[in-house]
Amino acid sequence: MRALNYTIAESADAAVSSFAEANGAARYIAGGTTLYDLMKLGIEQPAHLIDISRIGGLDSIETGGDLLRFGSRALMADVARTPVVRDEYPILAESLLKAASQQLRNMATVGGNLLQRTRCLYFRNGAGSASAVGVYPCNKREPGSGCAAIGGLDRAQAVLGTSDSCTAVAPGDWPVALTAMDAKLEFLGPDGKRSIPIVELYRLPGDTPHLEFNLTPGELLTSITIPKTAAGLTSxxxxxxxxxxxxxxxxxxxxxxxxxxxxxxxxxxxxxxxxxxxxxxxxxxxxxxxxxxxxxxxxxxxxxxxxxxxxxxxxxxxxxxxxxxxxxxxxxxxxxxx
Ligand SMILES: Cc1cc2nc3c(=O)[nH]c(=O)nc-3n(C[C@H](O)[C@H](O)[C@H](O)COP(=O)(O)OP(=O)(O)OC[C@H]3O[C@@H](n4cnc5c(N)ncnc54)[C@H](O)[C@@H]3O)c2cc1C
Incomplete structure (x- = not known):
C-alpha cells in the first residue's frame, strides 16, 4: 500500500500553496469521478491529493451581464439545469446532458470534465495496480514505449490531429461545446492569475503525447467564461x-x-x-x-x-x-x- 497525503483546501490560494509544497507529486481532486479510476488502474499515482470540492465561490454559476461564468467546481448537473443555459444555449446543456450518467453528473465538475484524460483502450488497459508500465505500450502513459493503438484495435481512435506517437481521442463532450463557443478559462497558479482561450489549453500529441495540457504544474482552473451570443439559440x-x-x-x-x-x-x-x-x-x-x-x-x-x-x-x-x-x-x- 502506498502512503497518500490528503488536504482539504479552504481557498484557491491555499490549494495552490499546498500543491507547490508537494513538489510536483500532487493532483487536485474535484468530483473524483475520473481521477480515482485512474489511481485504481495505477495510471495516476499522486503522493498528495488536494481536495478542492469545498472551496467557497468555485461553484458559482453567473448568467447576468455579457458573459456566462461557471466556477470550475460547479457540478455538470447544476450547470445543465440552469434556466439560461437550458433555454438559450442548448449547445451547452446538451453537451453536459449527453455526457456520462445522471449519477456521475451529480458528482462531476465542469472543470474536471475539461481536464479528464483519454479513454484510449491502450492507455487505460493493462496498467495494473502495481505498475504504471502495463502490458501494452502507450506513449501517453509511458513516454517512448510506443503506441499499441497504431496498427491495433483502433476503431475508437482519432482521425484528426494524430501523430506517429499517438492517436488517442480527447474524451470530453463539454470541451467541444466550449470550443465552439470561444470559452475562456481562468487559472490561478504559483505565478498568479491568467486567462486563456480554451483552444490554447489542449496540445496536439506530436512526439510528446504525455504532455496533454498547456499548463504549468499547480495551476488551478477557477472559472470558465463564455461570451453571450444570439447564436446560442440556434445551436x-x-x-x-x-x-x-x-x-x-x-x-x-x-x-x-x-x-x-x-x-x-x-x-x-x-x-x-x-x-x-x-x-x-x-x-x-x-x-x-x-x-x-x-x-x-x-x-x-x-x-x-x-x-x-x-x-x-x-x-x-x-x-x-x-x-x-x-x-x-x-x-x-x-x-x-x-
Ligand atoms: C463511466 C463513465 C462514463 C463517462 N462518460 C462520459 C461522457 O460520455 N462524456 C464526457 O464528457 N465525460 C464522461 N465521463 C467523464 C466524466 O464526465 C468526468 O469523469 C468528470 O467530468 C470529471 O470531473 P470530476 O470533477 O469528477 O474530476 P476529477 O476526477 O476530480 O478530476 C479530473 C482531473 O482534472 C483535474 N482537476 C479537476 N478540477 C481541477 C481544477 N479546478 N483545476 C485543475 N485541475 C483540476 C484533476 O487533478 C484530475 O486530473 C465519464 C466518466 C465515467 C466514469
Missing part, C-alpha cells in the same frame, strides 16, 4: 455513440449558427470523438458562411471538416460518420431559428 450538440446513453462519442459536433433569412451569416463548428483534442473546424465554417442553407451545403461543410483526416485499420468509418454528424447538427441548429 446544438449532436453526439453519436455505440449506445444511446452512457457512452463516449464515436463522433460529435457542436454547432452554433446565425442566419439572415436562409443565409448563414456566421457559424461555429467543433468536433468531438474524432480528434486528439476538441477540434474547431474553420474549414467547415468557411464552406457555410455567406451561403444559403441546404442539406447539401451542410454535408459539404461536414466533408470539409474531414479533408485532412487520417484513418487507421478500423476507424475509416469515422470520416463518413463525422461528416454526416456535422450535417445533421447543422440541420438541427438551423431548424431552431425563430
Amino acid at each position: 446544438t450538440y449532436h453526439k453519436v455513440r455505440d449506445r444511446e446513453s452512457y457512452a463516449f462519442a464515436l463522433a460529435s459536433a457542436a454547432v452554433a449558427i446565425e442566419m439572415d433569412g436562409e443565409t448563414v451569416t456566421s457559424s461555429r463548428i467543433a468536433l468531438g470523438g474524432v480528434a486528439t483534442r476538441p477540434w474547431r473546424s474553420e474549414a467547415a465554417e468557411r464552406v457555410l458562411n455567406g451561403q444559403p442553407f441546404s442539406a447539401e451545403l451542410a454535408l459539404r461543410a461536414g466533408q470539409a471538416a474531414f479533408a485532412d483526416a487520417r484513418s487507421g485499420q478500423h476507424n475509416a468509418f469515422k470520416l463518413e460518420l463525422g461528416a454526416r454528424v456535422v450535417a445533421d447538427a447543422l440541420a438541427i441548429a438551423a431548424g431552431r431559428r425563430a
Whole structure:
C-alpha cells in the first residue's frame, strides 16, 4: 500500500500553496469521478491529493451581464439545469446532458470534465495496480514505449490531429461545446492569475503525447467564461455513440449558427470523438458562411471538416460518420431559428 497525503483546501490560494509544497507529486481532486479510476488502474499515482470540492465561490454559476461564468467546481448537473443555459444555449446543456450518467453528473465538475484524460483502450488497459508500465505500450502513459493503438484495435481512435506517437481521442463532450463557443478559462497558479482561450489549453500529441495540457504544474482552473451570443439559440450538440446513453462519442459536433433569412451569416463548428483534442473546424465554417442553407451545403461543410483526416485499420468509418454528424447538427441548429 502506498502512503497518500490528503488536504482539504479552504481557498484557491491555499490549494495552490499546498500543491507547490508537494513538489510536483500532487493532483487536485474535484468530483473524483475520473481521477480515482485512474489511481485504481495505477495510471495516476499522486503522493498528495488536494481536495478542492469545498472551496467557497468555485461553484458559482453567473448568467447576468455579457458573459456566462461557471466556477470550475460547479457540478455538470447544476450547470445543465440552469434556466439560461437550458433555454438559450442548448449547445451547452446538451453537451453536459449527453455526457456520462445522471449519477456521475451529480458528482462531476465542469472543470474536471475539461481536464479528464483519454479513454484510449491502450492507455487505460493493462496498467495494473502495481505498475504504471502495463502490458501494452502507450506513449501517453509511458513516454517512448510506443503506441499499441497504431496498427491495433483502433476503431475508437482519432482521425484528426494524430501523430506517429499517438492517436488517442480527447474524451470530453463539454470541451467541444466550449470550443465552439470561444470559452475562456481562468487559472490561478504559483505565478498568479491568467486567462486563456480554451483552444490554447489542449496540445496536439506530436512526439510528446504525455504532455496533454498547456499548463504549468499547480495551476488551478477557477472559472470558465463564455461570451453571450444570439447564436446560442440556434445551436446544438449532436453526439453519436455505440449506445444511446452512457457512452463516449464515436463522433460529435457542436454547432452554433446565425442566419439572415436562409443565409448563414456566421457559424461555429467543433468536433468531438474524432480528434486528439476538441477540434474547431474553420474549414467547415468557411464552406457555410455567406451561403444559403441546404442539406447539401451542410454535408459539404461536414466533408470539409474531414479533408485532412487520417484513418487507421478500423476507424475509416469515422470520416463518413463525422461528416454526416456535422450535417445533421447543422440541420438541427438551423431548424431552431425563430
Ligand atoms: C463511466 C463513465 C462514463 C463517462 N462518460 C462520459 C461522457 O460520455 N462524456 C464526457 O464528457 N465525460 C464522461 N465521463 C467523464 C466524466 O464526465 C468526468 O469523469 C468528470 O467530468 C470529471 O470531473 P470530476 O470533477 O469528477 O474530476 P476529477 O476526477 O476530480 O478530476 C479530473 C482531473 O482534472 C483535474 N482537476 C479537476 N478540477 C481541477 C481544477 N479546478 N483545476 C485543475 N485541475 C483540476 C484533476 O487533478 C484530475 O486530473 C465519464 C466518466 C465515467 C466514469
